[in-house]
Amino acid sequence: MKTYTDIPGTTVFDAEQSRKGYHLNMFCMSLMKAANRERFKSDERAYLNEWPMTEDQKQAVIDRDYNRMLSLGGNVYFLAKIFATDGKSFQYAAALMTGMSQEDYASMMLNGGRAYVPSKPKEGV
Amino acid sequence: MARITAGISCSHVPAIGAAIDQGKTQQPYWAPLFAGFEFTRKWMAANTPDVVFLVYNDHATAFSLEIIPTFAIGCAAEFAPADEGWGARPVPVVRGAPELAAHISESVIQQDFDLTIVNKMDVDHGLTVPLSLMFGQPKAWPCLVIPFAVNVVQYPPPSGHRCYQLGKALRRAIESFDQDLNVQVWGTGGMSHQLQGPRAGLINKEFDTRFLDGMVKDPEALTRMPREQYLREAGSEGIELVMWLIMRGALEGPVREVHRVYHVPASNTAVGHLILEPSK
Numbered sequence: 001m002k003t004y005t006d007i008p009g010t011t012v013f014d015a016e017q018s019r020k021g022y023h024l025n026m027f028c029m030s031l032m033k034a035a036n037r038e039r040f041k042s043d044e045r046a047y048l049n050e051w052p053m054t055e056d057q058k059q060a061v062i063d064r065d066y067n068r069m070l071s072l073g074g075n076v077y078f079l080a081k082i083f084a085t086d087g088k089s090f091q092y093a094a095a096l097m098t099g100m101s102q103e104d105y106a107s108m109m110l111n112g113g114r115a116y117v118p119s120k121p122k123e124g125v
Numbered sequence: 126m127a128r129i130t131a132g133i134s135c136s137h138v139p140a141i142g143a144a145i146d147q148g149k150t151q152q153p154y155w156a157p158l159f160a161g162f163e164f165t166r167k168w169m170a171a172n173t174p175d176v177v178f179l180v181y182n183d184h185a186t187a188f189s190l191e192i193i194p195t196f197a198i199g200c201a202a203e204f205a206p207a208d209e210g211w212g213a214r215p216v217p218v219v220r221g222a223p224e225l226a227a228h229i230s231e232s233v234i235q236q237d238f239d240l241t242i243v244n245k246m247d248v249d250h251g252l253t254v255p256l257s258l259m260f261g262q263p264k265a266w267p268c269l270v271i272p273f274a275v276n277v278v279q280y281p282p283p284s285g286h287r288c289y290q291l292g293k294a295l296r297r298a299i300e301s302f303d304q305d306l307n308v309q310v311w312g313t314g315g316m317s318h319q320l321q322g323p324r325a326g327l328i329n330k331e332f333d334t335r336f337l338d339g340m341v342k343d344p345e346a347l348t349r350m351p352r353e354q355y356l357r358e359a360g361s362e363g364i365e366l367v368m369w370l371i372m373r374g375a376l377e378g379p380v381r382e383v384h385r386v387y388h389v390p391a392s393n394t395a396v397g398h399l400i401l402e403p404s405k
Binding site for chain 2: 003005010011012014018025026031032034037059089090093096097098105108109110112115123
């Protein structure tokens with residue numbers, strides 16, 4: 001039984017997520033080649049249709065809905081190839097996933113980051 | 126005989142590499158971080174090893190989801206800096222140490238750690254950012270490097286305990302190599318950070334401080350920390366810290382803390398760095 005599903009705001013990329021997201025993540029991997037980045041940018045839908053991904057996954061990519069991509073099996077290091085293709089940084093993508101503006105997110109980080117809130121009373125060894 | 130002269134731990138945030146490559150290290154955002162590494166670069170210039178055994182993780186670069194080795198040792202003569210989607214970093218090619226790497230593979234596998242042997246591999250920021258932090262921007266890296274990639278992308282990664290035990294086996298392997306080599310073991314990644322989902326931006330200074338202290342004084346206690354505790358308290362990407370325990374296992378016994386850096390933030394991440402020497 002999984003004991004890490006209650007961590008707030010966190011999707012753990014385990015074997016189940018990896019299986020679900022295999023083609024989504026492998027599509028992301030293809031964006032490491034400049035020629036593929038160009039083809040993707042010129043017609044995203046056509047490029048995505050070359051991959052055996054679910055329609056939900058394709059739509060989440062087109063919408064740049066990273067939280068949705070995570071829930072559909074995406075892993076952030078693979079998804080990074082999408083925002084790199086868009087010329088965006090990790091901090092841009094992280095802010096987007098938290099629902100904060102990039103300015104607010106950046107200032108939160110400068111002030112020491114998001115505080116850790118214990119999610120279970122019994123934790124700590 | 127080869128010997129381990131120091132252990133280094135260090136975060137490998139890609140934005141740090143970009144700051145170095147783009148000449149931004151003196152900008153107000155970055156200057157305090159790089160100030161912490163001034164001592165390190167001087168120390169490293171005076172204590173340059175022959176070989177660095179560099180523990181890091183690949184970030185969907187050399188390994189996609191097609192092959193996910195838990196422990197992979199790079200045995201090639203050289204490793205090219207990878208194009209991760211932004212173009213390759215403008216850093217020197219990494220020169221390997223094939224003879225020592227092959228010896229370590231044989232020895233460690235015979236000690237029951239089933240390594241994956243890699244003879245061709247590009248290396249990403251996980252490996253090149255620590256080199257830049259320690260050595261700056263030379264025309265060629267001043268030492269040979271054995272890349273050692275650990276899976277921390279797909280859960281579960283190896284446990285901290287397993288990593289520590291592997292470090293001990295690594296030490297026996299290095300010390301049984303019949304050449305007079307000065308070897309450093311580096312453990313990279315961490316510290317607390319989370320790059321994904323609504324909890325992105327998590328930093329846990331209290332956890333990080335305990336971890337840094339534990340690395341120096343009581344690594345055995347750290348090896349008892351379950352994977353889930355890393356996820357919860359150090360963030361989904363903070364679990365990279367298990368890799369530091371390979372370095373610490375390789376030093377075993379008591380160590381002297383030569384230098385420590387802790388800085389928040391580098392982009393989304395808490396940066397931690399230790400220089401440890403075996404105390405004789």
